[in-house]
Amino acid sequence: MRKAARARSVRLTCSIRPTDFLLSDEAINGRALADIIIANPPYLKLNKSDERASAHAYAVYGQPNIYGLFLAACARLVDATGRYRFITPRSWLSGSYFAAVRRQMLHWLRFDALHVFESRKAHFSDDQILQEAVILWATARAEREPNLDILVSRSQGVADLGAATVTAVAFARLVGADNERMIALHGEQEDAFHRWSDTLATHGLRVSTGPVVAFRATDFIQSHVGKKTVPLLWMQHVRPMRMQWPIQKKREHIAAVEASAWMLVPNQPMVVLRRFSPKEAERRITAAPYSGALPGATIGLENHLNYIVRQGGTMTVDEAKGIAAFLSSELVDAHFRALAGSTQINATELRKLPLPPMRQLVEIGQRLLVHATLAQVDSLVEEVLLRDAPSEAKGV
Ligand SMILES: C[S@@+](CC[C@H](N)C(=O)[O-])C[C@H]1O[C@@H](n2cnc3c(N)ncnc32)[C@H](O)[C@@H]1O
Structure with missing residues (x-):
């Protein structure tokens, strides 16, 4: 100077x-x-x-x-x-x-x-x-x-x-x-959503609401492990990008018997989401990958949860991790924020959400660190998904 x-x-x-x-x-x-x-x-x-x-x-x-x-x-x-x-x-x-x-x-x-x-x-x-x-x-x-x-x-x-x-x-x-x-610098982010033509359905995935309605299932829900119980997941078990069970707080076991069989789902990899997020939640979507590692052939999902599984098949753990990371990301949060008024993301909105190609979701799942923070999720999701954006392709 x-x-x-x-x-x-x-x-x-x-x-x-x-x-x-x-x-x-x-x-x-x-x-x-x-x-x-x-x-x-x-x-x-x-x-x-x-x-x-x-x-x-x-x-x-x-x-x-x-x-x-x-x-x-x-x-x-x-x-x-x-x-x-x-x-x-x-x-x-x-x-x-x-x-x-x-x-x-x-x-x-x-x-x-x-x-x-x-x-x-x-x-x-x-x-x-x-x-x-x-x-x-x-x-x-x-x-x-x-x-x-x-x-x-x-x-x-x-x-x-x-x-x-x-x-x-x-x-x-x-x-x-x-x-x-x-x-929100919409340009690049919204362009990404416009570019994607996949949805849960085209990826062969299905989102459903947890079938266990607590007051109708009182005969089966228990506070303690029993001979025939399997884990019952509630909202409290689902944290951003992390499932925790047991937490010794809730009636978190359910009897897996003939009369309750219809309300249980196969215990396999899936993405579990909260249907309602508290106002102070950092993101509109709280999602966690679940690897299928809890005990039992089936598992209970309470009605305040949504879950994503592969239709007529089994999701891989990397798919579950990649989809959970994508849904938890700031990219998706900003997308929903831009749609005025949606504070809770329901299954209908998830079904409409454009998704990136499965190979990119899997890459995110594979590269995701154990116990990744939301900031790390954001960087990885952006890196994998915006890397291929046309505006960058013509650059370096
Ligand atoms: C990114 S560098 C920028 C240096 C220079 N302004 C430039 O543009 O090339 C940040 C500078 O802030 C100084 N710095 C770090 N903490 C500071 C603080 N608390 N108060 C004043 N300067 C600080 C660092 O020593 C460093 O020189």
């Missing part, structure tokens, strides 16, 4: 402060009113008890990442006519942990433009998961003017920046209206 200023006969005074910005008086008290903030903040997960997370608790929701604190803290430091430019990983756009950051940013700033670098190679890496970068251009919302269209552009990297097409997207289409304020 010194060199560039000198070449233009501009006097530049600068100071470099080797202090922690997030603990500075300016950042904490929101005092420095800047004409422009240009930042390439550090990128690392912080402990919730880190003093920087405590100092910016207004921007913390779940596990904080230091770059989110920079995004939020700087949003309120911009002067009435000031500007704001940030280059960061793209996860703040939609990750649930960034909800408070997004709310803070949208309170103080008007978003003008977003550029997405679609190649994951060059920019940020987190636990070996490569992330794409985004640049945000924003202006202070001095007079609380209404949000205007946001210019969205994409390129693979810096080399093809000149060829990037710029699209004006209505604020309401890009930014979710609910409290999460997710920013």
Whole structure:
């Protein structure tokens, strides 16, 4: 900057402060009113008890990442006519942990433009998961003017920046209206759903509702293991991407006898989903793969669950893992969020949902880590499914 200023006969005074910005008086008290903030903040997960997370608790929701604190803290430091430019990983756009950051940013700033670098190679890496970068251009919302269209552009990297097409997207289409304020770059994600022509039915799969209606099955449901009991799964046994049984909480056994046979299903690999998700759930779909490993030839599924099995056959464990991961992913969550009003995803909606080809679902299942977090699920699902997107095929 010194060199560039000198070449233009501009006097530049600068100071470099080797202090922690997030603990500075300016950042904490929101005092420095800047004409422009240009930042390439550090990128690392912080402990919730880190003093920087405590100092910016207004921007913390779940596990904080230091770059989110920079995004939020700087949003309120911009002067009435000031500007704001940030280059960061793209996860703040939609990750649930960034909800408070997004709310803070949208309170103080008007978003003008977003550029997405679609190649994951060059920019940020987190636990070996490569992330794409985004640049945000924003202006202070001095007079609380209404949000205007946001210019969205994409390129693979810096080399093809000149060829990037710029699209004006209505604020309401890009930014979710609910409290999460997710920013969905529909283009690539919705394109994926349009490209897929498969559904559960074309994949030979079937979604059904758990046949055990508790009050009608009181004669069979038990609190303890018996000679003829098999596991009975309730909503409480199904966590995001994880089944847990027993949990010693529920009447979680059911007698497998002739009179109850019709309400039991073959004990084999399947995807189990909650039919109702609590309001505070991170995703609209809570799904877990089930490998068929619990004891018994049959298994009970309570009526608040849906389950997906192979019609007239057996699903493989990789298929179950891949389908559960896809349904649990942010990609599917954003898709359902975009369809106004659907907070609970019922079997009809699952039957209509476009699905990727089975080979991709199986690849996701094969590569899924044991005890994968939703963030890891998201990265893997995106990597496998958006990798083949036409917009990327013509790139590197
Ligand atoms: C991604 S680098 C960007 C460096 C430079 N701005 C650039 O664009 O080339 C992030 C920088 O933030 C600094 N940094 C990390 N934590 C910080 C903090 N709490 N306060 C101030 N600077 C910090 C790091 O030392 C690093 O130089």
